[in-house]
Amino acid sequence: MSVKRFYTKRFLSIPIFLVCLNPANANEIKGSLTATSLVSDNTLKKPVDPIEERQNLYQAGLMADYSNWLVDADASYQWNAQEFTENSQDDERYVDGRSRVNFGKKDDPAALELSHSRRMLLVTPDAVGLTSNQQEREIISVLPELRKRIFNADVVTLGAQLVQVNFPDNDLQDSEREGFSLGWVHPLSRTSLLQAFVQQQNIKFENYPLADYRLSASMLAYAVELRKLRYRIELGYNESGPDDGIKQTAPAYKVIATYESGYNQVDITLGRELTDTSFGNGNLDNNVTLPGSDGMSLDINRIDRVDAELKWETSGICMRCAFALSVSANQDEYLEKDEKSVSIYTNGRFVYSFSSAAKVSLSGARSEQDFKNEIVAKDYTLNYVSLEYSYQFLNGLSIRLVGRNEDRKTTSERAEGTYQENIYSIGLGYKF
Secondary structure, three states, X not given: OOEOOOOOHHHHHHHHHHHHHOOOOOOEEEEEEEEEEEEEOOOOOOOOOOOOEEEEEEEEEEEEEEEOOOEEEEEEEEEEEEEEOOOOOOEEEEEEEEEEEEEOOOOOOXXXXXXXXXXXXXXOOOOOOOHHXXXXXEEEEEEEEEXXXXXXXXXXXXXXXXXXXXXXXXXXXXXXXXXXXXEEEEEOOOOEEEEEEXXXXXXXXXOOHHHOEEEEEEEEEEEEEOOOEEEEEEEEEEEEEOOOOOOEEEEEEXXXXXXXXXOEEEEEEEEEEEEEOOOOOOOOOOOOOOOOOOOXXXXXXXXXXXXXXXXXXXXXXXXXXXXXXXXXXXXXXXXXXXXXXXXXXXXXXXXXXXXXXXXXXEEEEEEEEEEOOOOOOOOEEEEEEEEEEEEEOOOOEEEEEXXXXXXXXXXXXXXXXXXXXXXXXXXXXXXX
């Protein structure tokens, strides 16, 4: 039995971002330990001859926030160890999470942002969610910025961007991004502002220099923040391509809006951008509970991406209830080959609290994947339903009982990727 490697030299970057988050200085620091035993009736997610197996999952989490007159920092990491008692798959060890440290406040003449993130991704868009079909992506960024106030209210900014993207198990996708940005901020009122910025990045792939390219962007933004409504609208264009090759241009836009009223909150996002299979969305958090690839493919490709999401959260159904529903769509068009994908996700979660300690939740999710070139990837639909009961004791201990069903159907003639799986688990946790 082998264990997938996750300790690399790159992993040593994590403590750099936790320096400011030691217990002596942190405004808030939380930790958690969890041990879960689960039984799957189809551990390899196969259409026939399912294998039943017990798995053990151990997790350790850290969340921290820190702030003083100079620094703002936050961190959220989770260490995971998964064991397969019948050796159906290799035991898995990995870290998932992110951290950020900002030196300099909003009105300071100079600032420096350091950030780090790790995220698990499917190796290809149509891969089945086995641990052997997932890989880690680590992103480290250094963003210095100079600011100059002019005309009493306007601010001009000049920034640099140094970003390293690492794949410990697939160094073909490793990339470096170096660039600069120039911005201008003009307050229109106490609740609105106008912003313009341009940026340019040189993207280099250490192990495949033929894929190197330059990315340029220009945007004009308008932002408003009212008591119940906040929104930001960005309009511009992107251009990408090699220095001596054909350039691709595309309009760029982003709309982010949040409306809060009483027991309800509605969030809307809409955007279009140029990215690539290495960087994707930059390890941003999302509301999708199902495994995804973030555009990952076996080759290096630039991507013209359009995405949208609508999310509704409410606690107004009843005094003890909370409900959330989101619908999102993503379209990736690969610029170097005849490939295009459309993904539609639906997520819902209902929580009923019997008391401050006892809760039951019902969750459901659906993923629909449509690929233009089915020779490269096969269309599929994945449905997920989960029922969970949890109880939190006064001493920080907790217990969780979970039953989950996964149902995946694919267009493959040999039914590859089609399966049904039931998982039952019991977990003990401790928060401190």
